[in-house]
Amino acid sequence: MSTEDELAPRSLAAALRARDDTSLAALLGARPDLITPVPTDLTQLATRAGTRASVVRALERLDRFALQTAEALAVAGDPATYGELLALTAGDARDPAVVEALPGALAALREQALVWGADDRLHLVRTARELLAPSPQHPSPTGLGPSVREATAGMSPGRIQEIVAAAGLPSTHDPVSAVAALTALFGHRKKMAALLAGAPAESLDVLERLVWGPPYGQVTHDPAARLRWLLDRGLLLPTAPGTVVLPREVALHLRAGRAHRTPEPAPPAVEPAAAHAPQVVDATAAGQAYTALATVEELLKDWDEGGPAVLRAGGLSVRDLKRTAVALDVSEPVAAFWVELSYAAGLLASDGEADERYAATPEYDEWLERPPAERWARLAEAWLTATRTSGVVGGRDLKERALSALGPGLDRSAAPEVRHRVLTLLAGLPEGTAPDPEALRARLRWERPLRGPQTHQGPQAPHGSQGSQADEDLRSRLARWTLAEAESLGVTGRGALSSQGRALLGAPHPPKPAPAHNAPAGPGDRLPAHHQHRPAAPAPAPLSPPEQAVAATAAARLLAPLLPEPLDHVLLQADLTAVAPGPLRRPLADVLNVLADVESKGGATVYRFTPGSVRRALDAGRSASDLQAFLTEHSRTPVPQPLAYLIDDVARRHGHLRVGAASAYVRCDDDAVLNEILADKRAVALRLRRLAPTVLAAQADPATLLDGLRAMGFAPAAESAEGDVLIARAHAHRTPPRTAPEPVPDGPPVPDATLLTAAIRAIRAGDLAATTPRKPTTEDAAPLAAGELPRTSPAETLATVQAAVLTGEALWIGYVNAEGTASQRVIAPVRVEGGFVTAYDHTADEVRTYPLHRITGVAELADD
Numbered sequence: 001m002s003t004e005d006e007l008a009p010r011s012l013a014a015a016l017r018a019r020d021d022t023s024l025a026a027l028l029g030a031r032p033d034l035i036t037p038v039p040t041d042l043t044q045l046a047t048r049a050g051t052r053a054s055v056v057r058a059l060e061r062l063d064r065f066a067l068q069t070a071e072a073l074a075v076a077g078d079p080a081t082y083g084e085l086l087a088l089t090a091g092d093a094r095d096p097a098v099v100e101a102l103p104g105a106l107a108a109l110r111e112q113a114l115v116w117g118a119d120d121r122l123h124l125v126r127t128a129r130e131l132l133a134p135s136p137q138h139p140s141p142t143g144l145g146p147s148v149r150e151a152t153a154g155m156s157p158g159r160i161q162e163i164v165a166a167a168g169l170p171s172t173h174d175p176v177s178a179v180a181a182l183t184a185l186f187g188h189r190k191k192m193a194a195l196l197a198g199a200p201a202e203s204l205d206v207l208e209r210l211v212w213g214p215p216y217g218q219v220t221h222d223p224a225a226r227l228r229w230l231l232d233r234g235l236l237l238p239t240a241p242g243t244v245v246l247p248r249e250v251a252l253h254l255r256a257g258r259a260h261r262t263p264e265p266a267p268p269a270v271e272p273a274a275a276h277a278p279q280v281v282d283a284t285a286a287g288q289a290y291t292a293l294a295t296v297e298e299l300l301k302d303w304d305e306g307g308p309a310v311l312r313a314g315g316l317s318v319r320d321l322k323r324t325a326v327a328l329d330v331s332e333p334v335a336a337f338w339v340e341l342s343y344a345a346g347l348l349a350s351d352g353e354a355d356e357r358y359a360a361t362p363e364y365d366e367w368l369e370r371p372p373a374e375r376w377a378r379l380a381e382a383w384l385t386a387t388r389t390s391g392v393v394g395g396r397d398l399k400e401r402a403l404s405a406l407g408p409g410l411d412r413s414a415a416p417e418v419r420h421r422v423l424t425l426l427a428g429l430p431e432g433t434a435p436d437p438e439a440l441r442a443r444l445r446w447e448r449p450l451r452g453p454q455t456h457q458g459p460q461a462p463h464g465s466q467g468s469q470a471d472e473d474l475r476s477r478l479a480r481w482t483l484a485e486a487e488s489l490g491v492t493g494r495g496a497l498s499s500q501g502r503a504l505l506g507a508p509h510p511p512k513p514a515p516a517h518n519a520p521a522g523p524g525d526r527l528p529a530h531h532q533h534r535p536a537a538p539a540p541a542p543l544s545p546p547e548q549a550v551a552a553t554a555a556a557r558l559l560a561p562l563l564p565e566p567l568d569h570v571l572l573q574a575d576l577t578a579v580a581p582g583p584l585r586r587p588l589a590d591v592l593n594v595l596a597d598v599e600s601k602g603g604a605t606v607y608r609f610t611p612g613s614v615r616r617a618l619d620a621g622r623s624a625s626d627l628q629a630f631l632t633e634h635s636r637t638p639v640p641q642p643l644a645y646l647i648d649d650v651a652r653r654h655g656h657l658r659v660g661a662a663s664a665y666v667r668c669d670d671d672a673v674l675n676e677i678l679a680d681k682r683a684v685a686l687r688l689r690r691l692a693p694t695v696l697a698a699q700a701d702p703a704t705l706l707d708g709l710r711a712m713g714f715a716p717a718a719e720s721a722e723g724d725v726l727i728a729r730a731h732a733h734r735t736p737p738r739t740a741p742e743p744v745p746d747g748p749p750v751p752d753a754t755l756l757t758a759a760i761r762a763i764r765a766g767d768l769a770a771t772t773p774r775k776p777t778t779e780d781a782a783p784l785a786a787g788e789l790p791r792t793s794p795a796e797t798l799a800t801v802q803a804a805v806l807t808g809e810a811l812w813i814g815y816v817n818a819e820g821t822a823s824q825r826v827i828a829p830v831r832v833e834g835g836f837v838t839a840y841d842h843t844a845d846e847v848r849t850y851p852l853h854r855i856t857g858v859a860e861l862a863d864d
Contacts (some may be wrong), residue, residue, distance in 0.1 A: 008118055012125065013046035015116035017767065023111070024763070025756045030112050031058055032748040035759045040823065041766035049113045055127040057747060058112050064264045064449040067141075069105040070114060072259040073124040074132035075144050075248060082106075082119035091258035092189070101265035134215075134248070142259045143213020144252070145245045148183045151237040163234040167195065182234055186249035195233065202226035207235065207246065211254045212261050215246040267446045270425050271439040276494050278432040285498035286562035289376045289490030290583065294601075295328060295338055296379065297368070300347060300360045301593070302327050306733045307358035310350050315407020316358070321393075329601075333393065336405040337485060340390040343406055345382035346740030351733070358406065361738045368586070373560035377552040380489055380504055384419055385548065387411045387743040391481040392474075413746035418444070418478040420505070420542045423486065426497040427507035434495030441479050448475065490559075500562075503555040506543050541750065570607070572631060574640040580605040588634055594620055595627065609643055614650040615715050624651035650715060657709060657716035664705040666696040666716070673714075682712050768842060770824055789814030789822055790857035800858045801837050804829045810842065814856035826861070 009015040016024070028035050033054050039045040048054060059067065072088040073080060085106070090098040106122075109115040117123045124132075134140035145151070152160055157175040164178045165171060167185060172178040185191055196204065203226045210217060219227055219242060227244075230236040236244040252259070308320035316324070316339065325335035342348040347364040350356050367375055389412040396402055397409045425440060486492045491501035543551055566585040570578040570592065578596060581604050583589075595617040596607035617627060627647050631639050657668045668674050671693045677683050678690065686708050687699040698705050702718060709716045751759065790812065792800070804811050810828045817823070827839035830847070838849045 008121060009116060011046065012050065012113060012116045012123075013043045016042045016046055016049075016113065017771075021760050021764075024760050025753075026111050027113055028756055028759060029750060030061070032750050033057060035751060035755075036748045038759045038762050039766070040763075041770045042763060043767070043770065045763060046113070050125050050127050052127050052131075055114070055125060055131065058114055059128065059131065060448065060450045062108070062112075062450070063267070064446045065101055065266075066105045066108045067449055068260050068263060069102065070109055070124060070128060071132050071141050073109075073115065073122060074129050075134065075140060075142055075259055078129065079117055079121040079123050082122065085122060087257050088252075088259040089263055091263075092256045095263060095265075097265045098263050105265075139214050139216075143215065143261070144248045144259065145213075145215030146239075147248045148186060148234070148237070149179050151239060151245055151247055152179055152182075152234075155237075163232065166232040167234060183249055186234075186247060186253060189253065192250075192253045199235075200226055200229055203229045203235075206230060207250070207254060210246040211251055215251060217244050217246075218242055219244050264446060268439065268442045270429060270443050271436045272429060272433045273436040274434045274495065275430070276432045276434070276496055278499070281432050281493040281496045282498050282500070282562055283493070285490045285493030285500065286559060287490070288488060288493065289500075289559060290372070290563055292379060292489050293372055293375055294583075295330075296342055296347070299324065299328060299338055299342060300364055303348070303359055304733060305359075306351070307348075310356040310358060311404065311407065313401075313404075313407065315404030317404070321405050333391070334488070336393040337390040337488070339405050340386075340388050340393075340410070341379060341383055341489075344386040344388055344740060345379050346738065348406075349735045349738035351735040359733050359735050361735050363738070365734070371556075371560065372563050372583075373556040376490065376559060377504070377556040380491060380501075380555065381548060381552040382740065383485065383489060383491075384423075384504065385416050385542075385743055386741075387413050387415050387745075388741060389415050389478070389481070391477060411744040412474060412478065413744050414475060415478055416542060416743060417746065418475060419482045419486075421447070422479055422482045423491070423497060423501065423505050424507065426492065427502055427505055429496070432496050434492075437480065437483060440483075441476050444475065444479050500555040500559040503558050504551055506547065506551040544752075569634050569636050572635040572637050572640055572643060574642060576609045576640075576643055576646065578607040578609070578635070580607065591617075591630060595622075595630075609646060611646065611650050611715075612710075614647055615654060615710075618651060618654045618715075619717070624648055627651075653715040655715075655717035657714055659702050659705050659709070659716050659718050664698045664700055664702040665691070666698065666705065666709070667694055669694055677709070677712070677714070680712055683708070765825075765842075766823065768826055789824065790859045792857035792859075794852070797855055797858050798832070798852060800860070801829050801852070801855075802832055804860075805832060810861055812859045812861055813850075814858075815850060816854050816856060822856070 009018060016027075019027075027049075031049070031054065034045060034048050039048060059070070062070065069085070069089060072085055076084050076088055086094075086099065086102060089102055106115065114125050114128050115122055116125070132140065134142075134144050134146055139145075152175075155175075157178075160175045160178045160182075161171050164182060167182065169181050169185060172181060185195070199207075206217075206226055207230070216239070217236070219231075219238075221242075223231060227236065231238070231244065234247070235250050237247055239245045255261070302324075308316055308324075311317055321332055321335060321339075324339065325332045328335055328338065330338075339348070345367075347361060347367055348358060349361050351359050367378060370378075388410045390405065390410070392403050392410060392412070393405045394403065401409070403409050421444065422440065425443060426435060429435060483492070483495070486501065487495065490498065491504065492498055497505075497507075542548075564582050566583045567581065568585050568588060570580050570584070570588075572578050577599065578592065580592075584592065584605075592607055594613075596609045596613050599606045599608040614627070618624075622630075624647050628639065628644065631643070656670065656673065657666055659666055666674065666677070666688070674690065674694065674696055677696065678688060685700075686705060688696045689698075691697050700708065706716055706718060791814070800811065803809075808828065810826055813825050813827055815823055815825055826842040827837075827848075827850075828842065829837050829839040831838050832852075835852050836849050837852055837855075838847065840846075841848045
């Protein structure tokens, strides 16, 4: 055996043991499930890296070419050489792009511990081979079938010899050598070409239909001549009654050695669809950001005094979502987006009362007091990191239950990753460039193929994982929703990433803008060839919460100058309307929203004054003189006479009637008004009767009585038990303090550098203790199994430790801590006193003190 063979790793654990700390950190960062909890040693780490759930998760995060490389290894021998792998991926023609990209793909598989071994002995992890290798139940993504040896496993020796003879090979003395000869023939290009040269054209047509998969076909008990020719020579082999398969070696010959029909060594380019001036993009995005703020304010203002009821199962009813969409003048899916965004930002929640309803939170009032740019940054940051996905509202979960806005079941853990990646790809385009949406989705499918349209051909993920057919389609939909939501929110403008969107992402300075503006990109506007075909760079990780907060602040600073300045005036018109030529300052906007009704929105908002809206302002405690003075102060035009008359007329009648609790009563100093009410047929439902010349009693409650009298054209005012007028104040209902919903992570969180350093140190320490050679405790003692703690009596333990103090030798000990966790350690005792041993712990690289009664046993280390 050569020295290289002696040094070559014989297992995944040995391969991991040969890695340096940087390489181990890369593995644990790419597969964080491996350190949850931290393994005791590298053997346990290797075992965990080979479990089905962990391998499936790792395969899901491979790009298409890395996955194609793993699939090629799954149909190669075990172990395989780099040359065999190159032949399967690049084919006989040795595709230069594949030749250039293969080392990087293989390095990625090695880094994630899916492949181990040197280039002359490449091993695919056994679980990955089981998931990706061909089988009748789960055909390989390559479309290849079983090898000749696998397909002939149950065939009689006589039948094998008949096939060998029909193929023109000399007979052998045993079926093993016969199968080997047949395999060698099918793998020899020139001999196979000569064999197929004599095949009937109809037989070649059969092979052509099976060559790219699926490799299985159906035959009758008396096959046709074209099939018989193939069966006699082993070019088709029976696998079950009525079923034949194209052997892998034959398919590879017909494919010119390629395992895949279309190798994809480089990611597809994100083609530009249109280019705009960056200033136009930023201005458009700023306008959308302002609209987003106005929409959220309108939504929560509509729910200020208590919004829709919470369904028993949680969430909004379909009817309430429709009403919200009508109030916001948007479609129902868009209304669901704004509702979910407000909830994700912590501005909206359920009040938790017996008659549970949705309402604004106290955080909403604080949010309103912030500058507009900061309010937008709060919304954008919540959107970027939220796992709740409004796009699935209206669909059904796995139990066929309807998914409602604000209800359970809307979390999709892949959503933040997809949003971040979509925006990152936009940031990689020239400034002001909008991408082709289909090209963008194609890029995402290349980066995560097992969550794309070909998932059904890949490994069968365990139940509940995100490799299912439902989630593969969801990933593409998430990308489409991201583009639409980013545009609505003002992160993008005209499809291109805005300056504030780039800052929110923490992206670097953009490349130079494309030369054309406001026109679809033609062939000359495409990205350069070297950009289209270079291997994909690793996607930057999403920012940590502190980094994201800093990025949101930077985005707010860029957006602030682009937002319109709030105005302190309106233009009153003679048709009882007021025009706000832009956004209004908050005190003016709040009062005007009470005093008038919004009639239309857009670049300018039109408010209409009505008797009902004026009465609403009077109910809020304003007097007629207050309203006249307010309008005079904030109007650039004189107060029109019709508006002044309207205010005075409503104020003159306001409070003339008083409603209180009897069940309810009406009192008025003018008995003629009460006579008029009693004579009105519409008052029959109120069941009124006169108690005194100025008092009527009703069996209806005060609220119903108020609504009934107002419907009759009167302007009553509610009063308290003391006879004081009750002022109806808006913005009164708030939920108790609520926190925003926490995102649902997509598996274990990525460990930070501190955790990685500590985990690697602990794994190295445990591995040192587990692999250090040691002497048996007695001459007749059997060697300990891996992971087993040494066992010695207390007297033997004390004597051995005291001797080690005198000789300075290191010992191997078993130790159980106060929590009952057992571990192995290598220590060099320094002193023993008071029932404790103080020693330098080689596994922890520090001096520690151990109680002797917690040491299960000791053993001396071997001399070597």
